[in-house]
Amino acid sequence: MTEQNPAKRPLKLLLAAPRGFCAGVDRAIKIVELALEKHGAPVYVRHEIVHNRFVVDSLKAKGAVFVDELDQVPDGGHVVFSAHGVPKSVPQNAQERGLAYLDATCPLVSKVHRQAERQVEAGRHIIFIGHAGHPEVIGTFGQVPAGSMSLVETVEDVANLAIANEDNLSFLTQTTLSVDDTAEIVEALQRRFPSIIGPKGEDICYATSNRQNAVKAIAGQCDLVIVIGAPNSSNSLRLVEVAERAGSKAHLVQRANDISMNWFDGVETLGLTAGASAPELLVREIIDSLANHFELDEQQVTTAEESIIFKLPREVAGAVA
Structure with missing residues (x-):
């Protein structure tokens, strides 16, 4: 142009x-900027802090170094986890290595993490509505034992679900979904599993x-x-x-x-x-x-x-x- x-x-x-x-993105960027002010460059960031190339490049110019995994962070390094959330294994790994870390997970994503833990503690299997491979989905699945959650992306996926105990289910959702699409999937879940329990509040942020x-x-x-x-x-x-x-x-x-x-x-x-x-x-x-x-x-x-x-x-x- x-x-x-x-x-x-x-x-x-x-x-x-x-x-x-949004407030979660604003907070995550501030965390990286303040970590750089406090500790000086480099500050390592696991994955893109938020999904925006301009923002990532701007932080790189200030001294942030973006890595895919913690093994790329040197001993003694300072690391920030992205706004999308991470599996529990990531901070555990950071602690084991003695890395100083800051968690920039959006508080609304963290809320979904806590809900997942509570549902599993209550003995329920979770149907999670989200997009396969998205960092938020990976992070949420990583909050609970393997096999505790099943992912659905579409209404068709609901029909194809194979669940052992259909009377002891709950559902949660990724925070960045289409409101209309999600409503359709929730309706399909409630039709197929009338006793399924939903979150107290809306998960979509x-x-x-x-x-x-x-x-x-x-x-x-x-x-x-x-x-x-x-x-x-x-x-x-x-x-x-x-x-x-x-x-x-x-x-x-x-x-x-x-x-x-x-x-x-x-x-x-x-x-x-x-x-x-x-x-x-x-x-x-x-x-x-x-x-x-x-x-x-x-x-x-x-x-x-x-x-x-x-x-x-x-x-x-x-x-x-």
Whole structure:
């Protein structure tokens, strides 16, 4: 999107709100930044702290070193666990090696971990609704003994479940799922297993729900919706799906230069949002880039106000100026 177009045509831009960083992402990034301030570089981070290349690259520039596993962290190193959560074996391994670690797991993910432990302690088998291979799913399965949980991704998976004791079940969900898809899967579980026990509160986090509702509020009026987020970001991918279900074309992009001007043929109203790991800086980057081509009529559509802030771990809380 570098060419200048002298004859700008009007483009209505509907900005979804809430969008972008959630409290869990904000907290996780702060933990890495404060660890760097306190200990100096390098600070090691197991996996991407959040699913956003810009954020990861920014932290790398400050001295964070991202690793896949703890064996890549040298003895005496400081390590941070990502916002998605980790299996119990990871902090155990860190303790055995004498590594100083900080857990940046989102508190709402930690809540699901504790629920899983309680359900297993009560003797129930857990049906977990989530996406296979996602770090949050791996982390949650790693909270309980092997065989204690079964994963379902679709309504069809529910029909194919083979459960030994169908009268002693509970279900939990990944925090970044499609609200609508999850509701359908829960209904299918409750039809097949009438005695299944659900969580007391909604497992899908407030930020995921709010961002999906905000997209629903604008997508019906849009010819195209652009979602800023990473291809491995579950909550960002769900925003694309929500927009498409509402009848709009939708594209996931990471930066302004991912956008093709061919997308805008016949587009009079554009929707713009950002997943929970994408900073507002990238939203403004895209708006500035679009302004080179269009006469923008920018309007924000707000469906909720967010004021949640999560406490920092005590190990770094004192480093806050």
